[in-house]
Amino acid sequence: MSKVLNEKVLGGSFIIEDLDYRKIVTPEDFTEEQRMFGDTAYDFVQGEIAPHDEEIEKLNYELTVQKLRKGGELGLLGADVPEAYGGLGLDKVSTTLISERMTKASAFALSAGAHIGIGTLPIVYFGTEEQKRKYLPSLATAEKIAAYCLTEPSSGSDAQGAKTTAKLTEDGKYYVLNGTKQFITNAGFADIFIVYAKVNGTDFSTFIVERTMPGVSIGPEEKKMGIKGSSTCPLILEDVHVPVENLLWEVGKGHLIAFNILNIGRFKLASGCLGSSKDAIEYSSKYANQRQQFGRKISSFPLIGKKLAEMNMRTFVLESVLYRTAGLFDEGLKEVDHGSDNVGYQSAKAIAEYQLECSINKVLGSETLDFVADEGVQIHGGYGFIQEYRIERIYRDSRINRIFEGTNEINRLLIPGALIKRAMKGELPLMQKAMALQSELMSLVPQLFEGTLEQEAHMLSMAKKIFLMVGAQAVQKYQMKLEQEQEVLSHLADIMIGVFAMESALLRTRKLIDKAGEEKARNAIDMTVVYIHEEFARIENWAKEVLAHMEEGDMLRTQLSVLKKLTRKTPVDTIGLKRDIAARVIEAEKYVV
Template identity: 40%
Template sequence: MAEATTTIKGCSFLIDDPPPEVVHTTEELSDDVEMMADTIRKFIDDKIIPQADDIDNMKEGLMLDLFHQAGELGLLMAEIPEEYGGMGLKFFDAMYLVQYMAAGGSFGTASMAHVGIGTLPILFFAKPELKERLLPDLATGVKMAAYALTEPGAGSDALSAKCKAVPTEDGKAYLLTGNKQFITNGAWADVVTVFAKVNGEDDKFTAFVVETPCDGYEVSPEEHKLGIRGSSTCALRFKDCKVPADNILGGIGDGGKIALNILNLGRLKLGIGAVGGAKISMKSAVTYGMQREQFKTPIAKFGLIQQKIAMMASGIYAGDCMTMRTAGHCSDAIDAMAGQGGSMAKLKVLEEFLVECAIEKIYQSEMLDRVVDETVQIYGGYGFTTEYPAERYYRDARIARIYEGTNEINRLVIAGTLFKRVAQGRLALGPVVMKTMGAVMGGKLELPKFDGPLGEMKQRVWQAKRMFHLTAAAFQQGMGSKVTDQMAVMGQQECLGWMADMVMEIYAMESTMLRTQKLIDTKGQDEAKLGIALTLYHADRASRTIMSAAQNVITTIANPGAAVGLLKAADALNPWRPKNMRDLDRQIADAVIATDGELRV
């Protein structure tokens, strides 16, 4: 991977106009990383896909056997440092591999929960002796890990947990009592990070590593699920379950910090995995669409089917551009902090990019849902049967909008964090808002002209950002002095949701534009033809969402006197442009069909 010229700050894309050099692309990956990706692909193709039905039917011992095989092949150790028996890959490289690993449906869920939320709390927060004892076995899949935060009464509101930890008289251990709900790998896990409150006190929310089996630990029967049926999801019961004090992660009261920081990384990985899943689904849909003939024509040749293929391809392209951009920004920032805090530096970086991680989680899980839905449609009646894989893709995808923080909660995280960072002085939105408002209201707004094949796109991204500034100003104006009061801001969920949608679409538009510009710069305009078409296609949907979200916020919250002027200003900043979408549809679909359903940009 090439060295970055500069490290980027989280959320800065809303106020800066960065050059293409700041994004990393998969072309920069080393041969070693590509070889590792091939190994994962081969494992999924040879071992997972042919046994998908048996996996989903929970064939006795199968998932654990596959998990151990993956461990022996070294597929579970990318992020674990060499000193603990792992590979210690560069962050960007490890994130790239997630796309292949996470795409394996139920197996992907089990293995990603193990390497991510299961293992990382130990890697980041355990005492050295515990790391030395557990990490080598977790790296090789000898042991499996799980993460137990959710409780029956504490889902989205995870910090309201009731699970309690009482110290033993000698202070050398804690007795855990309570219930955890929906725990991935629950039936199989040897090591579980469990969150509980010491003596039930809110400010003593703490993470404990429970090594199973042990007294006072009980696994409830498997949940019967809509999708990812081959993964284990169980409730866990704790009754005076004794855990050594040495198994506390961080210190007493660090549980909230650990839970939320681990989820940041989980959200980025979920987004990357969703892109991988969408690629598999599109390939399957296109292959079927070329084989299935109706009216003596392969159905993939019909305009309305091509439209679906173009939608899938543009969503996947945006997903690739966005996730690799976020992974690259994090990777650069981690490298810049090298030698300053090890694992903790990584967590600090992930906190900096908390908004971008939440964007990936929402945007890619919703993109995946559109792709799998249209995959079923392309398969027609056969898509509704269990004989074909489309229905499984459809069912398996649905969970991505629910776990790792629901998409509603993540929308609130995006907008809430922005306003919090503005209040903390971490995001200088104020001056750019004033500048945009001054230019727009004073009738002095001049749209800058940009050159090149993406000149118009650059202008549209420029406008979209100013549109967000205008909308933020409308929100601030409507909220008055309450804008610095987090509770009051959180009371405006609908507006926060619309603003989160704007932020996501701006990031998506800009990420595709920067990646495609880089492609033009390195390979020339001709080679970048598909990338340009995908960028323009994607911008159509994104621009419409941005415009309507801005109008919704302004008409909802700005005072009526100001709303008229603000709406007029929004019109002047509207990033949407009419396009011949039919020709773009056909150009993209033909290109994807020519590469057998793979996106080769």
């Protein structure tokens, strides 16, 4: 393998560099062992959760905990925990597949996911050897259940605005915690709480708090729109004496733990969105084949087919993005030594490398599922509004994902912000690429494309240039005030999300062609062509809006002239291609690649 293929892929580099398709991980690369873990999760849900679905949805604590422990016995809750501490220590591709397959369990999947991910991983990545040996074995088996406590009544997106305090006792043995945490998943039955508080009111820090510690109490269950089978309560801390040994990492390092665990949480959230999107396609395609109107199956109507095609296409793109990112994490995290004294620094650095990719997964995942669920309800018509049909619950449960783990608005601000910070630190040659682009733009000439996906690859390349052109213009115009131009940052984020999504689909499809030939990759080719053409049009529109906001007169006309050169393309028959995609989904009655 060439040196290029062995080099580590830097976070955010996709916007300025092209990648060889052999460098990414796709679902077609799953090993038999990885598929086995996914099948184990699926069988667990079908055998243990599905028969008790209605009871779990009524928020039966005892049953949920019982089933969590059953999942723990199978190793499903310890997949992310290193073997040295009682877990399986699986790669991120395997754990992502497990998370995806667990989503058929609805709210139970959220209870498990919160425990596995944001509840347990802070100790995995930032705990001392003593903390890991004390807590991880019981968390891996679900003998103890974990919860993550960051949000407060007055601080949601502004996590560091938390008012919960921690004060060291005079004898130096305890931190005394006071405050209230809100919207805490699993709070009703959790044993271990990862709590963020400010030492002396200033130093944002993290603590492992046990339910049995005096002064810990739980408020009433919130009555929620969806995810009704999961517990969501306030955590109240009144003079709770937490041993100094339960400080996670160091005083003042809480923000690094919080943000990096949220990064992992955002990525894991996307896996749940993927699983639910696939379920919605299956329910909707089967219903469309059963439901008759005007003397024919509604699946035979082109507008229903269009919906199924778009649902399938967007899910394919999300799946491509998700497992590409899982592969990045496997590469980045394999060097972390969990037995090292500075494991916290190693973990923070490895996770932060792909911060913006995590935000992309979160935004794309949650908005893909919302689209798919909404169209699924529409295909079901009035029945989609009835609780007897599973699509109704998928629709209700999906809405929280755009709020969880940092709102999509916050994540859209983080994506270009993280890229610019990397460039300012010299970690990515962003501005150098933007400056080199100026001379290149003047020599652009129309091109003809004949090969499969050749025009789409060119459009992807042009989309990267559009980002560099518009992004450099924004940095130059606003400089330090750019963070106040939230609409501009949001559009730049959407262009980046579009580029990462387009590229992930394109690389995956090229890999499929190389492996199986064009005939077997036909559906993937069709979906990739349609998605890139439609997303490219959206990118052009976002760029126009930003340029029109930043410039006027002759300068604006000049910029729009350049943009026009960058967006030249030959239209394709997206209506016909969607009909072909729809036919395959309708025949299979499920998500198809």
